[in-house]
Amino acid sequence: MIRADPCLKQSALNVADMMQGNDSQSNQTDKASEISADYSAAIDQVDSWVDSAIRLIPNFTVALVVLLVAFILGSVARFLVRRHLQRRNRPNLGEVLGSLVKWCVVLVGFLLAATIVMPSLKPGDLIAGLGVSSVAIGFAFKDILQNWLAGLLILVRQPFEIGDQIKVADFEGTVHRIETRATLIDTYDGQRVVMPNSDIYTNAVLVKTAHTSRRSDYEIGIGYSDNIDQACDVIREAVTRVEGVMTDPAPEALPWDLAASWVSIRARWWTSSEQTEATHVRAKVIQSVKEALDDAGIDMPFETQVHLFHDQTDGSDQKQDAQREGSPAGPRKPKGKND
DSSP states (O other): OOOOOHHHHHHHHHHHHHHHHHHHHHHHHHHHHSOOOOOHHHHHHHHHHHHHHHHTHHHHHHHHHHHHHHHHHHHHHHHHHHHHHHHTTOHHHHHHHHHHHHHHHHHHHHHHHHHHHOTTSOHHHHHHHHHHHHHHHHHHTHHHHHHHHHHHHHHHHOSSOTTOEEEETTEEEEEEEEOSSEEEEEETTSOEEEEEHHHHHHSOEEETTSSSEEEEEEEEEEOTTSOHHHHHHHHHHHHHTSTTOOSSSOOEEEEEEEOSSSEEEEEEEEEESSHHHHHHHHHHHHHHHHHHHHHHTOOOOOOOOOOOOOOTTOGGGGOTTSOOTTSOOOOOOOOOTTO
16 A cells, blocks of 8 residues: 655645635736726716706896897897988998897897806906907908998998999999998899999999089091081080080080091080980980081091002112102212202
């Protein structure tokens, strides 16, 4: 019978204990590496937000009331401004200024409501933030704000009114409406031009109906052999007979230019400033002057032109001393003693 060695038995027991200890340490490490799913902190934060919102319910209620009151006051102020300016026959200005006053009142109400909801927020901080944001908004909407300001200045200074006939750049017509961004112009041929207010305010504008009357003119050519005084009298009387030509100031006929083929006489007369009236009267004046000059026997010559043709096949083409019409003369020979 074989007996086990006590030393070997003790060594085996020690190895078994060491292996068991390593297994227990590995289990503890695995447990520590597990992620703890604890949502208590997030729930506490949400609870604090809900509690804060519940505590601010009275502030929100007062803020909404302030906003509502500000909106009502702004609408009333807009109505009063529009009605006042409509009585002064300036409805477009009333529309723009009324909207401006309304939204200024609403903005003040919004600032007050913000300070009510957040008591720690000071009005000075709001104004400072509004100033910084206004600069950013100004750069972002530069063209829109520029047109709006130009439209407001046009409505305030009133260089022209709705119904006036104006000419801006290459466009001419009747002013249909002045809006905050652009001015609408109806051209004489039935088209509509949307002109930005900044272009109108920064460029020259010809207001043709600024006065009740305006002057028109037309040049007529007579022959050099005709009597100038007689032609002026005939033209003046012909213009005076036309319906629509004003007698005060009286029509004029003035010698104006000595052209290449005729003597120019400028006829000038005054009519209503409306484009339709001026156009039709001009057509009648031209017809009346033509018929009057024909009856008086005064010539209205055509343009005369003289063309000189040089014959390049002429045998004397290289002889500079041979003078021919249309060719430069050659150097003259010095006169001799016997010449």
